[in-house]
Amino acid sequence: MGELKGIYALWYREFKVFLREKSRIVSSIVQPIIWLLVIGGGIGSAVSFGGVNYQTFIFPGVLMQSALFSSMFFGVYIVWDKKIDFLKEVLVAPISRTSIFVGKILGGATDTIIQIVLLLIIGFVFLQFGFLTGLQLNIFTVVAALMILLVTTVGLVSVGLIIGSQMESPEGFQLVGTFIIFPMFFLSGALFPIDNLPPWLGTIVLVDPVTYAVDGLRGVMLGSSHFPVLLDFGVMCLFAVAMILVGTYAFKKMKV
Amino acid sequence: MHVIETKNLTKRYNGLVAVDNVSLKIEQGQIFGLLGPNGAGKTTILMMLTSLRPPTSGSARVNGFDVLKQSDNVRKSIGIVFQDPSSDDILTGYENLKLHGMLYGMPDELREQRIEEVLELVDLTARKNDLVKKYSGGMRRRLEIARGLMHHPKVLFLDEPTLGLDPQSREHIWEYIEKLAREEKITIIITTHYMDEADKLCNRLVIIDSGKIVVDGSPEKLKKIIGGDVVVLKTKNANVEKIKMLKFVKKVESKDGLLYLTVANASENLQKILQVVGKVERVEVRSPTLDDVFLHYTGKEIKDGEAEGGWVQRIMTQRARSGK
Numbered sequence: 331m332g333e334l335k336g337i338y339a340l341w342y343r344e345f346k347v348f349l350r351e352k353s354r355i356v357s358s359i360v361q362p363i364i365w366l367l368v369i370g371g372g373i374g375s376a377v378s379f380g381g382v383n384y385q386t387f388i389f390p391g392v393l394m395q396s397a398l399f400s401s402m403f404f405g406v407y408i409v410w411d412k413k414i415d416f417l418k419e420v421l422v423a424p425i426s427r428t429s430i431f432v433g434k435i436l437g438g439a440t441d442t443i444i445q446i447v448l449l450l451i452i453g454f455v456f457l458q459f460g461f462l463t464g465l466q467l468n469i470f471t472v473v474a475a476l477m478i479l480l481v482t483t484v485g486l487v488s489v490g491l492i493i494g495s496q497m498e499s500p501e502g503f504q505l506v507g508t509f510i511i512f513p514m515f516f517l518s519g520a521l522f523p524i525d526n527l528p529p530w531l532g533t534i535v536l537v538d539p540v541t542y543a544v545d546g547l548r549g550v551m552l553g554s555s556h557f558p559v560l561l562d563f564g565v566m567c568l569f570a571v572a573m574i575l576v577g578t579y580a581f582k583k584m585k586v
Numbered sequence: 587m588h589v590i591e592t593k594n595l596t597k598r599y600n601g602l603v604a605v606d607n608v609s610l611k612i613e614q615g616q617i618f619g620l621l622g623p624n625g626a627g628k629t630t631i632l633m634m635l636t637s638l639r640p641p642t643s644g645s646a647r648v649n650g651f652d653v654l655k656q657s658d659n660v661r662k663s664i665g666i667v668f669q670d671p672s673s674d675d676i677l678t679g680y681e682n683l684k685l686h687g688m689l690y691g692m693p694d695e696l697r698e699q700r701i702e703e704v705l706e707l708v709d710l711t712a713r714k715n716d717l718v719k720k721y722s723g724g725m726r727r728r729l730e731i732a733r734g735l736m737h738h739p740k741v742l743f744l745d746e747p748t749l750g751l752d753p754q755s756r757e758h759i760w761e762y763i764e765k766l767a768r769e770e771k772i773t774i775i776i777t778t779h780y781m782d783e784a785d786k787l788c789n790r791l792v793i794i795d796s797g798k799i800v801v802d803g804s805p806e807k808l809k810k811i812i813g814g815d816v817v818v819l820k821t822k823n824a825n826v827e828k829i830k831m832l833k834f835v836k837k838v839e840s841k842d843g844l845l846y847l848t849v850a851n852a853s854e855n856l857q858k859i860l861q862v863v864g865k866v867e868r869v870e871v872r873s874p875t876l877d878d879v880f881l882h883y884t885g886k887e888i889k890d891g892e893a894e895g896g897w898v899q900r901i902m903t904q905r906a907r908s909g910k
Contacts (some may be wrong), residue, residue, distance in 0.1 A: 332691030339688030347676050415672035419733075422636055423689035424661040586638050 333499035336425035337433040338551035344437025344446045348444075358400055358445045363452065366461075368372045379523050380554050382464040388486045389462060391520025393449055393479065396539060397442050398518075401483045402511050404438035405490015409497045418586055419578075427581040431491065435574070439480060446479050474559075482535045482543040488573035495577075515578055518544045524556055539569045587650065589614045589741055590635065594644035597630050597797075606797035612775070612790075614740075619765050619784040620790030621876065622778040623886075627797040628777035632745055634670050635775070636666050651738045654888045665734030669745040670731065671726050679705070679729050680714040683736060690737040693853055697736075704732035707769070713838065715826045724755030731762060741773045742766075748783060756783075763787055781876040793880055798895070802825070805876060811883060812874035815852035817859065819845040820868035828862050839881070846881070848874075874899045 349355070366385055370392075374384030410517040420430055450472060456462045493506055517531075518540035527535060535541050546562030547554030555562065590612040605627040612618050621665070633639040635646055637657035637677050646653045649663035672680045680701065687697035696858045706712045708728040710727040727747065747763065748756040748782060764787065767774055778784050784791050785805045793800040801808060813836055824845055830838055834855045837848040845863075849855055852871045860866060881887055 335688050337693050339685050342688065343674060343681075343685050346681060347674070350676050398842065414675075415668055415670040416674050418638065418668055419672040419686070420663060420689065422638055422664075422666055423686075424658050424691070425689060586633075 333425055333429045336429050337436065340420070340430060341436045341440065342367070344434070344438055348437075348441045355445070355448075358396055359448055359452070362396045362449055365392045365395065366456070380552065382552060383462075385456075386462045386465050386552070387454060387523075387548075388521055389465060390475075390551050391544050392517070393446060393453075393475070393545045394482070394518065394520055394540060394547060395515055396445055396449060397479050397483050397543075398486060398515055399440050399511060400445055401442045401486040401535050402490040402514075404441060405434070405487045405492070406494040406497070406503065406506050408434065408491055408494035409500050410505075412498075412586075415501055421586055427584070428578050429575075431488075431578050431581045434491055435484055435577075436488050438490070439483050442483045442487075443476065443480060447477065450475070453570075464552065466553060474585025475547055478543055478546045478550065478563055478566060481563070482540070482568050485539065485566065485570035485573045488570070488577040492573070492577050492580045495580045514538055514540050517541070519556075520544050524558065539565065542566055542569075587614070588612060588647075588733065590618075590646070590648055592631075592635075592646040595631065595634060595635060595646050596643045597627075597639070598642045603797050605634070605641075608794075608799055610792065611801070612773065614773050615771060616789045617763070617774045617787050619788035620775065620794055621779070621781070621784040621788075621791050621880075622794035623779055623798075626779075626794045627780075628794055629745055630778055630797075631794075632666075632743055632775070635868075636664055636743060637661060637831070642654060643804070648661065662737075663740045664743060665739035665741070665874070666743040667727070667730045667734045667745065668845060669749060671730065673726060673730055673733065675719040676717065678715050679710055679721070680716055682718060682729065683714075683733055686733045686736055687752055694738060697728075700736050705736050706736070707766060724751050724758060727751065727755070727763060729898045731759070731766075735766060735770060735772075738770075739772060741775060743820050744774065744776045747776060748778075748780065760786060771897050781880070785876050791876075793876075793883065795880075795884050795886075801879065807878060808879045809853050809874045812848055812878050814848045814850040815857065816870075816872050816874050817847040817852055818868075818870040818872075819847065819859075819863060819866055821845065821863055823868045824863050829859065832858065832862060833866065837882075839885075841881075841887070846878075848878075 366389065370385030370388055378384055379387045389485040408417065450467070453462060453465060454467055457465050457467060517535050517538040519535055524535050526534065528585065542557065542562040545555045545557055546559050546566065549559035549562065588611045592608055596603070610630060611658060620631060622628055626768070630639070634641050634649055637653045637660045640654055640779060641709045647814065648660045651659040653660050677685065678701065683701045683704070685701065686696065692700070699728065699768045707819065708731060710725065710729055710732065712786055713721070713725065716731065722728065744763070748759050751759065763774065776787060788805060790804050792802045820843070826838055826840065829835055834850045835847050839846045846858065849859065858872060877887060
């Protein structure tokens, strides 16, 4: 009972902070729109993949990008809690480290899913105006997409928390962006089809967990994917479970 | 029963001994002080007693629970106000307290009632719905003291409770600490490097230097150890040997060009001292302070270690460094 309340307390804090930092919500919505309009519109004027226009092709990738950045940075942000000593207040409370980890994941997942829902609404509007074509947005595909994104987000927040729990100060923030998040995004096939890649690139792409999430989303929303959607979903579930296990271990070992 | 009991508590960091065989017994209901310069090991002792860091060797019990084996029960028994602010400044004062109550598993009704009580205690009721960002340093510290008290701890730890605060806020915080010792009847453990603070607040204190307990007792008892008044002289070419011959002069120490004498009944004997010393630039006669006690035992002044500064100063230097 105490543990559940503790988890709820941590979620409550993250949710309040999320609602208050409006600039974060705004930028997490504006950035994907720029990707769709500028990159999508620009490159889309020359190429198209899989029978849909380029904007539509990258729409699942842009959703994933938003989830990737917000969930990873959310996790790494724990280093800020360390810095302002808020983490000490939490660690000295009579709840387990596992509960703290779970509370953080729920907080991060909530933030990300809210952003994704807003983006899906924008996608729906774009679809009505003919900017996106052939996107399948109905109750089934939206629920399926949200399930894939939720599992992926849980895994990614865990990765962020693992990195953040090991970091001493926020100075390493940029490095995480440059060496982990950006490569994960560009190597995921969010911006290009992964069917006919040169062997070296194709191999790296297959190692990137985000690839399967993007592929699954594409399968659900565009009806065409490289792997079966269930396989994609299975890989993401495994990824999430593995990261939760590593993450709870890292949290138990975390020093203050 | 002792609410805190440590046996040979020791902490080493990479071969460096931060806390060295500290054995302590603290009775319930005291305001107990850990006094010493920065880097003496006070905060490390606190971190071990609050189960945030494991001791290298030795043991500690808080409210009867072992800090290593029963850390959950230890955590339920204590409240702590850290040296650096640990409230979330994007939340309001009320929200910080609510969060705390939930983390400690308090029933909703009791939690809301306690929030009202502790806010009243630290005079923050009127500001409870403001973001902590908008609080002054003293208000934030008061909020965190209120938070530390919310769940009815047996022991409240205050790590340098007035570090970095202006004199007026310090006085305020002292008032609150005395008030809550009176009204909440709990054991309060304070670490501080301010002599006046320890003197004013504590019923009992230990002086700590280089991780070791130097001396233990009430402020009054410790000051009596000095055994007289303190006379500080600024003079050139004083004949120290001749001063030492005077039977009412118990001790002579020279430091930074000043002579520190411990004198029995200074008001009567000052004239005789001045005759021996000769030409004097400045004289100061005062009752002994804890500073003198520290000097007496360690040969150093506690002020020597003060440069490190507090959290406010740290925030300021950070701002200065980032050029804002």
